[in-house]
Amino acid sequence: MSDASDIGGRTAIVGIGATEFSKDSGRSELRLAVEATKAALDDAGIAPSEVDGMVTFTMDNNPEIEVARNLGMNDLKLFSRVHYGGGAGGGTILQAAMAVASGVCDVVVCYRAFNERSGHRFGIGVQDRPPAPNTENAHYAWYSPYGLVTPAQWVAMFARRYMHTYGATSEDFGRVAVADRFHASTNPAAWFFQQPITLEEHQASRWIVEPLHLLDCCQESDGAQALIITSRDRVKDSPNGGAIIEAAAQGASKGQEMMTSYYRDDMAGLPEMGLVARQLWATSSLTPADIQTAVIYDHFTPFVLCQLEEFGFCGRGEAKDFIKDEGIELGGRLPINTNGGQLGEAYIHGMNGIAEGVRQVRGNSVNQVPNVQYVLVTAGTGVPTSGLILGRDN
Amino acid sequence: MSELIDALRAFEGRVIGPPTRALDAVNEPMIRHWCDAIDDRNPIYLDNDAAKANGHRGIVAPPTMLQAWSMRGLGGRTGATAQDDLLRLLDSHGFTSVVATNCDQEYMRYLEPGDRVTTTVTIEAVSDEKKTGLGVGHFVTTLQEYRDDAGEVVGTMRFRILKFAPQPKVEPRPQRPRPSITRDNAFWFEAAKQHQLLIQRCARCRQLRHPPGPMCPHCHSLEWDTVDASGRGAIYSFVVNHHPQVPAFDYPLVVAVIELEEGTRLVSNVIGIEAHDVEIGMPVVAEFVAFDDELTLPQFRPGLN
Numbered sequence: 159m160s161d162a163s164d165i166g167g168r169t170a171i172v173g174i175g176a177t178e179f180s181k182d183s184g185r186s187e188l189r190l191a192v193e194a195t196k197a198a199l200d201d202a203g204i205a206p207s208e209v210d211g212m213v214t215f216t217m218d219n220n221p222e223i224e225v226a227r228n229l230g231m232n233d234l235k236l237f238s239r240v241h242y243g244g245g246a247g248g249g250t251i252l253q254a255a256m257a258v259a260s261g262v263c264d265v266v267v268c269y270r271a272f273n274e275r276s277g278h279r280f281g282i283g284v285q286d287r288p289p290a291p292n293t294e295n296a297h298y299a300w301y302s303p304y305g306l307v308t309p310a311q312w313v314a315m316f317a318r319r320y321m322h323t324y325g326a327t328s329e330d331f332g333r334v335a336v337a338d339r340f341h342a343s344t345n346p347a348a349w350f351f352q353q354p355i356t357l358e359e360h361q362a363s364r365w366i367v368e369p370l371h372l373l374d375c376c377q378e379s380d381g382a383q384a385l386i387i388t389s390r391d392r393v394k395d396s397p398n399g400g401a402i403i404e405a406a407a408q409g410a411s412k413g414q415e416m417m418t419s420y421y422r423d424d425m426a427g428l429p430e431m432g433l434v435a436r437q438l439w440a441t442s443s444l445t446p447a448d449i450q451t452a453v454i455y456d457h458f459t460p461f462v463l464c465q466l467e468e469f470g471f472c473g474r475g476e477a478k479d480f481i482k483d484e485g486i487e488l489g490g491r492l493p494i495n496t497n498g499g500q501l502g503e504a505y506i507h508g509m510n511g512i513a514e515g516v517r518q519v520r521g522n523s524v525n526q527v528p529n530v531q532y533v534l535v536t537a538g539t540g541v542p543t544s545g546l547i548l549g550r551d552n
Numbered sequence: 553m554s555e556l557i558d559a560l561r562a563f564e565g566r567v568i569g570p571p572t573r574a575l576d577a578v579n580e581p582m583i584r585h586w587c588d589a590i591d592d593r594n595p596i597y598l599d600n601d602a603a604k605a606n607g608h609r610g611i612v613a614p615p616t617m618l619q620a621w622s623m624r625g626l627g628g629r630t631g632a633t634a635q636d637d638l639l640r641l642l643d644s645h646g647f648t649s650v651v652a653t654n655c656d657q658e659y660m661r662y663l664e665p666g667d668r669v670t671t672t673v674t675i676e677a678v679s680d681e682k683k684t685g686l687g688v689g690h691f692v693t694t695l696q697e698y699r700d701d702a703g704e705v706v707g708t709m710r711f712r713i714l715k716f717a718p719q720p721k722v723e724p725r726p727q728r729p730r731p732s733i734t735r736d737n738a739f740w741f742e743a744a745k746q747h748q749l750l751i752q753r754c755a756r757c758r759q760l761r762h763p764p765g766p767m768c769p770h771c772h773s774l775e776w777d778t779v780d781a782s783g784r785g786a787i788y789s790f791v792v793n794h795h796p797q798v799p800a801f802d803y804p805l806v807v808a809v810i811e812l813e814e815g816t817r818l819v820s821n822v823i824g825i826e827a828h829d830v831e832i833g834m835p836v837v838a839e840f841v842a843f844d845d846e847l848t849l850p851q852f853r854p855g856l857n
């Protein structure tokens with residue numbers, strides 16, 4: 159069976175909207191959701207009454223119908239949730255694109271809104287997870303009684319093995335943080351606007367969980383991001399232009415666990431992201447050489463290296479050299495996370511990264527890469543995940 | 553420390569305040585109220601004839617009322633005393649809590665209506681530092697002497713308190729996070745309580761699998777049994793946790809993926825080694841630790857067996 163899907167190039171993101179990104183929004187999550195959605199619809203020049211589909215994360219606390227009712231929307235023909243935390247990002251776009259390409263919907267909103275810093279913080283982990291006897295809780299039975307309870311800890315286990323296998327170092331991870339913070343430093347929307355870091359500062363930052371320093375870990379943020387998906391032929395009517403969804407894909411692979419796929423033969427790769435990569439390349443008929451810039455999911459720096467390898471920007475174990483020699487900052491071979499990423503801009507579960515992909519295609523990023531034709535955007539790693547390729551409407 | 557002992561000893565023999573004469577003479581109404589309150593129906597306290605029949609001149613007061621006759625009422629006492637000084641001295645050395653430990657009374661004669669007692673209080677003894685169930689402290693014994701107007705001692709009371717340093721409350725260690733027990737994983741945690749490290753095995757194709765599940769992913773059999781792992785393995789990967797700190801654990805905390813010699817992997821803690829000495833490939837061996845009544849888990853220590 160082919161990895162290519164029929165949705166390639168038939169739909170587009172025509173609107174993006176976000177709240178400010180903060181550590182304490184002072185507002186309800188629902189209000190963040192409706193603010194971002196209204197802003198995205200305004201950006202697209204589309205009225206709320208035209209929306210007929212809503213997609214968000216299973217982790218989102220704002221039901222589709224609540225957002226729809228507050229915005230005075232009419233009939234919804236698709237309401238859908240994607241599971242597995244930050245892995246959902248591109249999956250929401252895939253759902254929307256499938257709904258539009260198949261004719262089920264005309265306009266779909268994908269959104270994510272949370273007070274992840276001032277409310278429930280993911281960084282605390284699952285130490286208090288009530289042990290109700292169900293399969294999803296039972297997964298943590300093999301980890302939390304040993305004190306392995308946070309996303310940083312789960313990822314660090316892979317990072318240690320990756321370092322062992324390929325000789326990568328903490329400094330190699332640190333270069334990702336430095337690039338993100340460099341890009342954030344010129345982005346007024348970023349939490350770390352005008353606060354670049356050096357590799358020395360990365361190395362000196364305290365341990366969170368060895369081998370991860372504090373500056374290997376993304377922020378915790380309050381905020382919301384919404385995106386408007388419709389058919390490609392409506393791009394010409396969009397006041398701010400659109401980004402064609404050249405391909406969208408999800409991936410969960412053999413032996414998949416939520417953050418703890420420790421039982422596969424190899425722990426130094428991300429096969430589920432490899433599956434996403436194969437589908438994206440097949441559907442779009444593109445290769446890594448066609449990509450000018452990328453938003454590589456960066457909740458923790460080590461998995462950025464694994465993703466560069468899974469997408470074939472470099473060979474296995476060579477990401478450390480790719481980053482050092484080819485460059486992932488503006489002016490390099492593959493500038494990544496030009497918004498500052500989740501380490502620098504905000505942690506909105508990757509949805510703010512999709513918006514940056516749209517800006518790069520539109521040509522109005524604060525860190526615009528020249529002559530962008532195609533942008534790769536990936537979703538959460540270590541979990542069942544997803545990705546997108548966005549392109550210009552030529 | 554001996555300086556404090558010397559200072560405490562200096563209080564021994566000191567009289568607390570001037571002698572105080574009771575506000576009221578011994579009287580029948582107070583005797584009757586007392587007997588009502590404590591439900592004492594001894595007729596020598598309540599009935600003149602009965603008292604006389606027992607060789608008294610008339611009604612007598614219950615001996616245990618001794619202290620009651622000398623009480624000053626609410627807010628009665630004023631002025632600092634040697635006892636205040638002693639208690640403050642003990643407070644200043646951290647012995648801030650107080651508990652009465654015992655009270656011994658001695659009665660020389662029955663008090664009769666019309667008697668009026670006068671009380672003198674002396675600090676009789678201050679003990680060396682003692683270790684007690686409540687904490688470290690000093691016992692302070694005071695002697696109260698009750699005299700009638702003729703100056704005869706009618707009774708005494710020795711009252712002992714313990715002034716002690718309250719022990720910091722030792723909170724019981726919070727428990728490790730509980731595993732969610734389902735029908736698919738219960739056998740493993742039950743076996744761990746018996747100090748068995750089990751690996752689930754397909755009953756048909758004999759493939760081992762961990763974490764366990766209801767179906768063999770190779771041959772799809774729902775039948776399974778277990779094998780008893782040797783407990784020997786090697787560290788496949790590991791992390792050293794620093795933050796956040798869950799109260800049940802000591803930090804830095806080493807958590808590792810262990811590859812057992814049978815071929816399956818599991819996550820556990822590595823103990824008995826400094827975190828910075830842990831390495832991938834290091835041979836480890838399991839031992840079982842009962843963390844509480846509900847939770848026993850394998851932990852791994854460097855070594856070959």
Ligand SMILES: [Zn+2]
Nearest residue numbers: 754757768771
């Ligand atoms: Zn089988």
